[in-house]
Amino acid sequence: MKKLLLPFIFIGFISSLTAQTYLNLDSCRALAIANNKELLISQQKIKAAHYQKKAAFTNYLPSISGTAAYMRMQKEISLLNDDQKSALTHIGTSVNGSVQEFAQAIGTQFPDLQPLISSLGNSVVAPLNGVGNSLIDALRTDTRNMYVGAITLTQPLYMGGKIRAYNKITKYAEELAHQQHNTELQEVILNTDQAYWQVVSLTNKKKLAEAYRNLLQKMNSDIEKMVEEGVATRADALSVRVKLNEAEMTFTKVEDGLSLSRMLLCQLCGIPLTTPIVLNDEDIEDLSIKHPDDIQIELTSIYANRPEVQSLELGTKIHQQKINVTRSEHLPSVALIGNYMVSNPSLFNGFEKKFRGMWNVGVMLQIPIWHWGEGSYKVKAAKAEANIAQYQLNDVKEKIELQVNQAVFKVNEAAKKLIMADNNMDKANENLRYANLGFKEGVIPTSNVLEAQTAWLSAQSEKIDAQIDVKLTEIYLKKAMGSLGK
Numbered sequence: 001m002k003k004l005l006l007p008f009i010f011i012g013f014i015s016s017l018t019a020q021t022y023l024n025l026d027s028c029r030a031l032a033i034a035n036n037k038e039l040l041i042s043q044q045k046i047k048a049a050h051y052q053k054k055a056a057f058t059n060y061l062p063s064i065s066g067t068a069a070y071m072r073m074q075k076e077i078s079l080l081n082d083d084q085k086s087a088l089t090h091i092g093t094s095v096n097g098s099v100q101e102f103a104q105a106i107g108t109q110f111p112d113l114q115p116l117i118s119s120l121g122n123s124v125v126a127p128l129n130g131v132g133n134s135l136i137d138a139l140r141t142d143t144r145n146m147y148v149g150a151i152t153l154t155q156p157l158y159m160g161g162k163i164r165a166y167n168k169i170t171k172y173a174e175e176l177a178h179q180q181h182n183t184e185l186q187e188v189i190l191n192t193d194q195a196y197w198q199v200v201s202l203t204n205k206k207k208l209a210e211a212y213r214n215l216l217q218k219m220n221s222d223i224e225k226m227v228e229e230g231v232a233t234r235a236d237a238l239s240v241r242v243k244l245n246e247a248e249m250t251f252t253k254v255e256d257g258l259s260l261s262r263m264l265l266c267q268l269c270g271i272p273l274t275t276p277i278v279l280n281d282e283d284i285e286d287l288s289i290k291h292p293d294d295i296q297i298e299l300t301s302i303y304a305n306r307p308e309v310q311s312l313e314l315g316t317k318i319h320q321q322k323i324n325v326t327r328s329e330h331l332p333s334v335a336l337i338g339n340y341m342v343s344n345p346s347l348f349n350g351f352e353k354k355f356r357g358m359w360n361v362g363v364m365l366q367i368p369i370w371h372w373g374e375g376s377y378k379v380k381a382a383k384a385e386a387n388i389a390q391y392q393l394n395d396v397k398e399k400i401e402l403q404v405n406q407a408v409f410k411v412n413e414a415a416k417k418l419i420m421a422d423n424n425m426d427k428a429n430e431n432l433r434y435a436n437l438g439f440k441e442g443v444i445p446t447s448n449v450l451e452a453q454t455a456w457l458s459a460q461s462e463k464i465d466a467q468i469d470v471k472l473t474e475i476y477l478k479k480a481m482g483s484l485g486k
Contacts, residue, residue, distance in 0.1 A: 021271070024280040025196055026270055029485075034190040038186060040367020043182040053170040058071040059163045062155040062336075079141065111146040149357075152339035157363075159335075160328030165321040172321070176314040182307040188268075189485045193475045195265040196279065202258040203282040205461060209254045212457050213247040220244050223446060236446040243450055285465075291394045295408050295477070299401060306400060312393040313339025319386035326382045330375030332367045383442075384486040400480070407473070407480040414466065414473040421459070423468040430461035 023031075033039060156163060220240045226232035263273045271277075308371045342357030349356070368375070435452035438444030478484040 012258075018251045020276045020278050022278050023269075025193065028192050028196050028265065028279075029189055031271065032188050033185065033267035036184075036188045036268075038184050039304065041179065042177070042184050046174070047180060049174040050169070053167070053174050056163075056167045056170040059156065059166065062153055064151065064153050066149070066151050068149045069147075071148075073144045073146060075144070076330065077141045077143045077358045080330070091260040133457070138320045141345065142353065143351070146442055147340070147344040147355070149355075150339050150341040154157045155336040157334040157336055160331030161324050162328035165252045165324035169318050169321045169325070172318045176311055176318070179307040179311040179314065180182065183311070186307070186479055186482075186484045188293045189477050190360065190475060192265075192268050194472065195261065195469050196281075197468050199258065199261045199265055199279055201464055202261055203279070204464045206258055206458050207334070208457065209247065210249040212453070213244070213251050215453065216240065216244040216247050219311045231442065232446065239450060242314055244455075297404055297408065299397075302400065302481050303397060305486075307482065308396060309390060309400065312389065312396055314388065316389040316393055319382070319389045323379060323382040323386060323393060327375070329378070330368045330371065330468060334363060334366075335364045337362050337364050396408070404477075407477040411470075411473045411477050414469045418463075418466040421463040424459045425463045428456040442470055 220237070221238050223232055223240050227234060227237050262277060266273050266275050266277060283303045338359065338361040340357055340359045344354050344355045345351045345353055346356035348358065432455075435444055435449045439446070439449045475484065
């Protein structure tokens with residue numbers, strides 16, 4: 001059973017490899033748009049600009065941060081100096097039980113305690129002999145191991161307009177990414193349409209070159225017979241052979257050019273270069289051309305449709321906001337601050353080896369006072385960049401106006417050329433018909449027939465070029481007016 005199925009599987013595999021892919025203009029555009037790497041990159045840029053916009057909005061919201069630190073210190077903080085520690089340590093030996101002598105001895109290091117001790121009786125001197133060391137131990141800080149932590153909340157109140165300007169910049173940047181995507185989209189559509197109609201043009205020229213070659217082959221066969229019968233000369237036969245060789249070379253060039261054009265279209269559509277594709281307009285011998293009516297130019301709507309103008313206008317707005325950002329660096333800023341701090345050792349109940357903390361709130365005001373004119377220089381530089389962007393916008397608008405008028409002129413010119421090509425084609429057909437009749441009757445020499453065939457081939461080729469030129473000039477006009485792909 002497997003042996004019986006193998007031939008059918010092989011035949012199905014071969015047929016799948018040789019199957020042709022039929023495409024029209026819309027499907028080529030869709031494939032090119034879906035597989036173009038530049039468009040995929042611009043879509044990611046749109047996403048990046050969108051998230052940057054969201055990130056900019058968070059500057060309006062309070063921020064919370066945590067801080068923790070550990071520090072090992074070589075020495076601990078001491079509240080008593082060495083002389084005070086020595087006096088407290090040798091209290092029992094420095095006095096003989098007399099209150100006055102004890103007060104005088106302790107007063108040398110602790111003057112504030114002398115009146116209190118003088119008022120005490122002699123009976124308290126002996127119990128105080130052991131107080132010194134206990135007091136020293138109680139006043140030890142043990143700050144060699146320090147632990148500190150804090151949670152801080154910061155709420156901007158006024159930052160000189162920086163946050164508002166930055167949010168507008170990111171908003172314009174997202175719109176700019178969309179406009180740049182539209183620019184890339186129109187370029188992809190334009191390149192795809194050019195490649196599509198190039199294939200259609202070369203396909204028709206290939207058919208024309210093939211028909212012309214076949215015609216010369218038949219004529220060469222007829223002239224050889226006429227030479228044998230003595231009604232034609234060997235020079236006539238040589239003239240026909242020369243034209244036949246030229247036709248063979250022309251056919252080869254057109255065939256090679258058509259193969260390369262198909263590969264280019266496959267590359268734009270994102271499909272393998274060797275894919276056998278067939279276009280729907282290849283078999284149409286006479287393309288339906290609609291002569292354009294009077295084209296109305298409205299620069300306002302054209303500027304609104306052209307993504308290049310929109311991109312430059314957004315760039316101008318971004319530079320205006322950059323002026324505000326630069327100016328805000330030299331304006332007062334106000335922020336609300338609150339935090340909760342903990343430390344170990346803590347200082348709120350003497351020195352304790354415990355984590356204890358406290359909260360606090362406050363308002364921070366920062367006012368730049370003097371920076372040697374740096375702020376005004378930066379603002380002036382930002383204004384100069386904004387002026388540059390405005391000049392670039394005006395320049396592009398002038399060039400677009402010229403481009404649109406040139407596109408309209410080319411559309412009208414292509415339409416006139418097509419009318420002339422149709423008239424020339426009619427005359428070439430009539431001329432070739434008379435030449436063929438005269439050649440059959442023997443009243444017209446071979447050279448006249450070859451001239452008529454050459455004129456017919458030239459007229460037919462010019463007609464194909466004129467038809468394709470009309471299609472392409474319409475595309476260029478749509479591109480100039482910003483309506484391509486809409």
